[in-house]
Amino acid sequence: MTSSERPLLNRRLAEFGTTIFAEMSALALRTGSINLGQGFPDTDGPEEVREAAVRAIREGRGNQYPPGPGVPELRTAIAAHQQRRYGLSYDPDTEVLVTAGATEAIAATLLALLEPGDEVVALEPYYDSYAASIAMAGGTRVPVTLRPDAEAGVFRLDLDELRAAVTPRTRLLLVNTPHNPTGTVLTRTELTAIAELAVERDLLVVTDEVYEHLVYDTAEHIPLATLPGMRGRTVTIGSAGKTFSFTGWKVGWVTGTAELVTAVRSTKQFLTYVASGPFQYAVAEALRLPDSYFDEFRADMRSKRELLADGLEQAGFTVFRPAGTYFITTDIRPLGESDGFAFCRALPERAGVVAIPNAVFYDHREQGTSFVRFAFCKRTEVLTDAAQRLRKAFAH
Numbered sequence: 001m002t003s004s005e006r007p008l009l010n011r012r013l014a015e016f017g018t019t020i021f022a023e024m025s026a027l028a029l030r031t032g033s034i035n036l037g038q039g040f041p042d043t044d045g046p047e048e049v050r051e052a053a054v055r056a057i058r059e060g061r062g063n064q065y066p067p068g069p070g071v072p073e074l075r076t077a078i079a080a081h082q083q084r085r086y087g088l089s090y091d092p093d094t095e096v097l098v099t100a101g102a103t104e105a106i107a108a109t110l111l112a113l114l115e116p117g118d119e120v121v122a123l124e125p126y127y128d129s130y131a132a133s134i135a136m137a138g139g140t141r142v143p144v145t146l147r148p149d150a151e152a153g154v155f156r157l158d159l160d161e162l163r164a165a166v167t168p169r170t171r172l173l174l175v176n177t178p179h180n181p182t183g184t185v186l187t188r189t190e191l192t193a194i195a196e197l198a199v200e201r202d203l204l205v206v207t208d209e210v211y212e213h214l215v216y217d218t219a220e221h222i223p224l225a226t227l228p229g230m231r232g233r234t235v236t237i238g239s240a241g242k243t244f245s246f247t248g249w250k251v252g253w254v255t256g257t258a259e260l261v262t263a264v265r266s267t268k269q270f271l272t273y274v275a276s277g278p279f280q281y282a283v284a285e286a287l288r289l290p291d292s293y294f295d296e297f298r299a300d301m302r303s304k305r306e307l308l309a310d311g312l313e314q315a316g317f318t319v320f321r322p323a324g325t326y327f328i329t330t331d332i333r334p335l336g337e338s339d340g341f342a343f344c345r346a347l348p349e350r351a352g353v354v355a356i357p358n359a360v361f362y363d364h365r366e367q368g369t370s371f372v373r374f375a376f377c378k379r380t381e382v383l384t385d386a387a388q389r390l391r392k393a394f395a396h
Helices: 020-031 049-060 072-086 102-113 126-137 159-165 188-201 260-270 277-286 291-315 340-350 380-394
Strands: 096-099 119-124 138-145 146-147 154-156 169-176 204-208 234-239 250-255 316-322 327-330 371-375
Touching: 020 340, 049 277, 072 250, 072 277, 096 102, 096 260, 096 380, 102 126, 102 169, 102 204, 102 260, 119 126, 138 154, 169 188, 169 371, 188 204, 188 327, 234 260, 250 260, 250 371, 250 380, 260 327, 291 316, 291 327, 291 380, 340 371
Parallel strands: 119 138, 119 169, 169 204, 204 234
Antiparallel strands: 096 250, 146 154, 234 250, 316 327, 327 371
16 A cells, blocks of 8 residues: 555544534534534623633733643642542642643543553443544543433443453543433442442543533432542543533643652643643632532523423433433434434424434444434523424424
8 A cells, every 4th residue: 555545544543533513513503503412501601700711811821831730720729629529638739730621631641541452441322532532542442331221211330241341451440420421420339339340450540520510409429539449540530611611711620649640741741731821710710619609500500401301301202311411311212213313414404403413422333323412501592492493393
């Protein structure tokens, strides 16, 4: 094969084309549809946090390269947040690293901790950057599928299946709770079993907790690092985008032992080096907002969940009401449909709404064929309009 005949994209990433989010967002623009596909709010977060960013820019803070680990004010605020909310103590100078959003945190962590051939056990369906990051690191992903329980309206983890997935080649477990896209929040019993498995098999754990403040009803977010034996082997990933509705600022973070954070930083410095300078100061102030902010934010999202879930049920979908995140997974089979890709590509013309086919989040795509995800992090009037459109298109 000559150089002109060789594929330009390396084989590790050959399976990854344009993301479904880009495709569906473009479809929303082209058709004038309501975009409930990509998970970004349609309103900005707290005014005082925006003003903090403006103030930082005007005062010249962060307009040039910030420190590699992140500005001290933000690292201190992250450590204080972990201590206040969960009783986790981290040294802001050595055990906290600021990243360009959670997506970079995931990539930098996996690139740092994996050698080619290492296996990563992840809960399927999963955020698409997991698969790409594992591939870039030369690792092998081993999915453990969350199974739908339609009668209970939830997706469940089979702990025996998780244990069986671990082999001598397994390097780490990649855990996401609250879980995107299913909305599952792992229970203390499930997390304890995961922790015991990690300790028994001497595994590292990377835990994506970006939806930590979006849990509903009786669900409780329990950081895996709080469980016995886990602080020393867990890299915890957090983000400001989901909690404060500033997804474009791209401010995320990693917490863990000094050894783990140093390893991640060694990789991160060759990705973005640094990012989001003035926004880091603003997020530091956001993390210090009173508990009332987080309570009101969660209550607002819960009411929006109910609004959209009710509309979807009235339209004929089977609805899995999430215990966390701001996504609702539905089953389209009651509508006489079975192909989520075809359904989502036709939905803008049929109903003027855009959604995401869950199959893109699966390695075993047949497991997710009939599931479709809707985002409810939108204004109430937008969700009301979307629900009306869906009822009109499908309800009989």
